[in-house]
Amino acid sequence: MARLDASDGTGTNMSHRIGIIVNPDAGLGGRLALKGSDGQAELARSKGADDRSGPRMTESLEHLNSIISITLGPWTEVEWCLMDGRMGASWIPKPLREIGLWNIIAETPQNTTAHDTTAAVHTMIEHHVDMILYAVGDGTTRDIVNALMEIDASETPILGVPAGVKMHSGCFGASPRASAEALAAWITGDLLLARTEVMDLDEDLYRGGEWVVRMYGEANTPGSPRWMQGSKQRVERVSETEILEGLGDHIQETIEENPDMLVIWGSGGTLRTLGDGIGYSISVLGIDATRGTKQIGTDLDETGLIETINSHKILFGEESEILLLLSPMGGQGFLIGRGNLQLSPDVLRSIGIDAILGVVTPAKLATLNSLRIDTGDAELDAEFRERKYLKALQGY
CATH class of the missing domain: 3.40.50 (Rossmann fold)
Structure with missing residues (x-):
């Protein structure tokens, strides 16, 4: 140079x-x-x-x-x-x-x-x-x-x-x-x-x-909606109380039907509201873990998540059920890569793409053109793109 x-x-x-x-x-x-x-x-x-x-x-x-x-x-x-x-x-x-x-x-x-x-x-x-x-x-x-x-x-x-x-x-x-x-x-x-x-x-x-x-x-x-992420929007609708209750009921029933399932709660106000309704103390800005009625991890970092997942697999087997709940960022649509870097490529691979469930209210969904993933690992990003679709829950 x-x-x-x-x-x-x-x-x-x-x-x-x-x-x-x-x-x-x-x-x-x-x-x-x-x-x-x-x-x-x-x-x-x-x-x-x-x-x-x-x-x-x-x-x-x-x-x-x-x-x-x-x-x-x-x-x-x-x-x-x-x-x-x-x-x-x-x-x-x-x-x-x-x-x-x-x-x-x-x-x-x-x-x-x-x-x-x-x-x-x-x-x-x-x-x-x-x-x-x-x-x-x-x-x-x-x-x-x-x-x-x-x-x-x-x-x-x-x-x-x-x-x-x-x-x-x-x-x-x-x-x-x-x-x-x-x-x-x-x-x-x-x-x-x-x-x-x-x-x-x-x-x-x-x-x-x-x-x-x-x-x-x-x-x-x-200026490019395709390449640029857009600014973050905080989406709140007072009329969505019933929708949030329905989302919470669905998740609670899923947990009750699978009491040994490890649930990883992503960050954000939507998931905190749902977790609080079920009886957990979910941190709005961190990553938490529950199994059955017990909260077994709060505000976990990457190492804590890996240890929690590995311990779960030792107790219940490699094929034991894990559910990762994520709520997209309003206006941007990121499920992974913004505010939840604890979900590293190693963590995500240990959980598995099929175990991810997006949770989004209709009001937030209306602000999104697509769900976005930025794991920091090109090969893992490509695996997500190959799927084309991820499961998302928007009501009971």
């Missing part, structure tokens, strides 16, 4: 100039049930958390490279601006480095903070980037948007590779590959920009069990 002096002229006639930012700490707390990574990176790494944002950027750019190989476009004229090290260059696939011009504009410090993100954004704007591609979560998205506003560059488009624990903003692709598709379509002129909401959940309140999502601004991003 060539180094570009920050004082050098930046008026070269490139068709597109794309900035790349990776927050190396984004998403670390997901599988550990830390409810976010803001201020939790050191704790997460001490518990053995693996990088998430960097590998997700690599996955996205590998897919972009495959798109480039079969698509006509101004690829050799694209200029990429990025930081050296873990905030950028460390995650660039080698084949892609041979296409276009790659410019290192700064070094990644040993310990990164929001200030480093802001500085990177400001430097990229000095180099007249046309879009910023970034792998982070909602918190760093806010940092990027604020940094753009500080220098009167809020019209600069942004495109997120989903890498955080919870992503409510509409500027993220539905998956790393979807982000690559959106970027490629925008570069080739097949996608226009749209205005979307930048939202975030208060992580301090979130860790205490309170869900407060706020809108912090707007941003330009590629």
Whole structure:
């Protein structure tokens, strides 16, 4: 990669100039049930958390490279601006480095903070980037948007590779590959920009069990219902009391008919309401486990889930029944990959795809075009796609 002096002229006639930012700490707390990574990176790494944002950027750019190989476009004229090290260059696939011009504009410090993100954004704007591609979560998205506003560059488009624990903003692709598709379509002129909401959940309140999502601004991003996830909607209908009671009755009868069945409860208000009605104490933001009338796990992380599942199989046999209840995110449709990273590929494979049951009210269903899956494992995502359909319960 060539180094570009920050004082050098930046008026070269490139068709597109794309900035790349990776927050190396984004998403670390997901599988550990830390409810976010803001201020939790050191704790997460001490518990053995693996990088998430960097590998997700690599996955996205590998897919972009495959798109480039079969698509006509101004690829050799694209200029990429990025930081050296873990905030950028460390995650660039080698084949892609041979296409276009790659410019290192700064070094990644040993310990990164929001200030480093802001500085990177400001430097990229000095180099007249046309879009910023970034792998982070909602918190760093806010940092990027604020940094753009500080220098009167809020019209600069942004495109997120989903890498955080919870992503409510509409500027993220539905998956790393979807982000690559959106970027490629925008570069080739097949996608226009749209205005979307930048939202975030208060992580301090979130860790205490309170869900407060706020809108912090707007941003330009590629407009594509197919590739972009859209912003999170909280769907509430006072008229759905009877429907929720019916859903609860159905699940309770299923449990009573199968008292040895292990039930894994996903996160969200719908499932908490149903669980409370049955007599459990379901956490709205965590992953819980019940068997029969007993709650055997609360707010489990990835390790806790695997241990619970393995213990169940030892007690009742490898073919013992397991049911994973999941409620899709309103407006986005994600069953897996947003706010429930504890359900890792290893956990999901241990449970089995056939054991998943979506639980969705008609009001929430009306906001969805499809159910979305982003497990973080390309092979497992492909297995879900091959199924085409998942079981979903929307009434008694």
